[in-house]
Amino acid sequence: MARFLLKRLGFAILVVFCVQTAVFLITHALGNPARLLLPLSSTNAQVAAFSHAQGFDRPLIVQFFSTIAGAAHGDFGTSFWQQLPAVNLVVGRLPATGELVFFAMLVAIAGSVPLGILAAVKRDSVWDKLAVTVSLLGISMPAFWLGELLILIVAVQLGLTPTSGYGGPQYFVLPVITLAALPLGRLTQIVRSAMLDELGQQYVLVGRSLGLSTRSLIFQHALKNAAIPIVTLMGWELGRLIAGFTILVEVVFNWPGAGLLAVQAIQHHDIPLIEADVTIVATLIVALNLLLDVIYAALDPRVASLGSRRRARRKLQAIDGVPA
């Protein structure tokens, strides 16, 4: 178990390091950061002076190690745009993003589990059709468009909620719905097909012939077994939300989270802030994956081998339909 945890931890650190390297290469090697930061009209001499002042004229490898060393101490430098330490800016924005993600996941789970079960149990009924419609729409509707439509209809036409901004509960309604749409669609699909798989198993037939009630078959037996892929996918969806799907929702609703900050940093060509934001977001995702691994290992001792999560993911994809 300790060996397993150590291995996963090592991999997590490797991932964060790779993300850092990728961002560094993109911002420093692919283009000239000084050119990116200064106005287009600046002269070559100005660019050279600025490069020197910021240390952009040092060899790439030196810059790379100073960036990594700084990041390891939680120091990403000062934001060019806000003139504040980049880390503090990002960390200050995390709570707003966290709230959004938390409530969106709550809505997605509360909606998808009952709907998916109903759809699987009453195959080809109205519920099944509703589940298919919800999942298709959730997957196909771009978040920014859904957000704009909700603003147009609910906020502007009906005047029920504010159009954008951050504040009391009324401000949460539209962004949460918008963010929940995609995981809701995908989770509904997974709950449905996982339940269908379980209900087709022999043990359900045996249970039925032994006289178990339909209710207990569904909730105590089938759902319990279907829970493993469902819970895995919930963790996965959570990771995806953090990884980038909040960005659009935050931009559309002007929500003061880390995603909006990332876009603002990019628009201001603020390299330290971009690096800080991307690295911190990646660290969060990796930490989440690590946490999920630990939970799995605690739940099921067989999991404590390195390849098992990969195997579980492959199994999921078989259910999800994408051939793995």
Added chain:
Amino acid sequence: MAVTTPLEIPSFPERPSFRRLPSMRGMLRGLAGNRFAMVASLFLLLLAVAAIFAPWVAPHDPNELHIIDRLTPPAWSAGGSTTYLLGTDELGRDILSRIIWGARTSVTIGLAVVAFSVVLGTTTGLLAGYLGGWVDTLLMRIVDIQFSFPALLISLAVVLVLGASATSVIIALCIDGWLVYCRLTRGMVMTLKHTTFIEAARVTGNTSRRVMIGHALPNILSPLITLATLEFARVVLAESTISFLGLGVQAPTVSWGLMLNNGEDYLTVAWWLITFPGLALTLTVLSANVVASWLRVVADPLQRAGSR
């Protein structure tokens, strides 16, 4: 709670589906039987026609300004005019024409990214799966790491550095786009490697390259096509996303994402600015998803028999 017996659903063990696509005629017949997939395919066809023939199909030039007619509502609502079927935007540009030209942008970028990713991903996947060894280990590590990458943020950073343009968007989306195909191909080849016909092909003296291209590749074609269709939807969505954030395609090129970005400022006065481009985008993604799931069923007779 009355339940219709759920026991009729047969369950199949996990199995790789190495099945060739059925004949063209068989597919068309199947399409006629599935109304949903039929409509979706027709929409994609319409999209292709709009993309290819945009200059002839569009009623106006997409960048032609009609300042006097700015913010004209669609033809059927009060104040609308049949000159501009779906209305005009804040500069008096015809929405319908812009949607048609936007289709051209989406389809071009979608196909370019998918084509490049398929070629690179399939090649590396074949090599990794067939040859194994350190290439395989390295590739799979990359695939695992990419799983934890904040992909959208990385794409945005790439586009920022390369400068906002259609080419940058294509490059940014290709960077991580090929990994899915690599993983898929590798997995299927690993299983295929131990089948009798591949062994037979090897024993009869075919070179490794010939076995891979002539024997392994044709057998993984149908899941590849399914995945490519799904990925097309994802890429179209990603392009609009980047353009929506103002970092992708730039005017005078028309993009649905860019239209949605502009329309946001006029949300309170002109609902048609965001409604129609968003609808075009959603229908495209939806159609590609529906066609992909239909392809999956068609290519897999066991599923067709009704497992799902």
